[in-house]
Amino acid sequence: MKNKIKFLGYALVVAIVLLQLYPSDKPMVSAENPDDLLLTNKVPENIASILKSACYDCHSNESKFPWYSNIAPIKWLVYDDIKEAREELNFSEWNTINRSDKGELLDDLSTVISEGEMPLEKYVLLHPEAKLSEEDREALVNWADEMLDSLYD
Numbered sequence: 001m002k003n004k005i006k007f008l009g010y011a012l013v014v015a016i017v018l019l020q021l022y023p024s025d026k027p028m029v030s031a032e033n034p035d036d037l038l039l040t041n042k043v044p045e046n047i048a049s050i051l052k053s054a055c056y057d058c059h060s061n062e063s064k065f066p067w068y069s070n071i072a073p074i075k076w077l078v079y080d081d082i083k084e085a086r087e088e089l090n091f092s093e094w095n096t097i098n099r100s101d102k103g104e105l106l107d108d109l110s111t112v113i114s115e116g117e118m119p120l121e122k123y124v125l126l127h128p129e130a131k132l133s134e135e136d137r138e139a140l141v142n143w144a145d146e147m148l149d150s151l152y153d
């Protein structure tokens with residue numbers, strides 16, 4: 001019995017080590033993003049700070065990768081989420097997005113924030129500082145609505 005448990009333990013370690021060999025593309029990170037929303041627009045400080053702490057890990061080129069996010073199988077999920085999130089909305093490339101797409105994104109932003117869909121639940125579990133209060137959500141939605149109006153000024 002004891003030997004069996006020992007064997008299973010070793011087998012598990014070997015399996016986890018082998019998983020690390022499976023290739024996966026880590027999303028690129030860039031510190032210089034001249035088209036970033038926060039550089040190219042006047043965004044109030046409280047909004048910028050919410051976006052940075054609750055959204056930028058996935059929706060920008062400035063993702064931070066805690067140690068566990070680089071270990072398979074977790075990294076497969078994290079990398080996929082980041083790639084998908086950037087494809088939908090990348091704040092680092094905001095200034096390159098055309099006006100009608102910006103409008104759609106701001107509209108989607110209001111929706112996902114008021115419905116509590118973002119930031120993703122699993123992310124908030126590991127990043128409690130990203131949890132949005134009622135006031136945070138309200139502030140974000142109001143900002144997105146104003147920003148949407150200002151697109152057509």
Ligand code: HEC
Nearest residue numbers: 054055058081084085088089105108109112118119120123
């Ligand atoms: C853990 C990664 C992660 C975080 C953090 C995160 N998102 Fe997302 N977001 C995603 C992924 C993945 C998608 C695409 C799949 C989906 O819609 O669920 C997405 C999609 C979106 C979309 C497009 C939705 C649609 O239906 O078109 C918006 C808008 C959005 N996120 C806004 C935000 C905002 C604002 C924040 C911060 C308050 C945020 N997200 C935080 C991962 C994240």
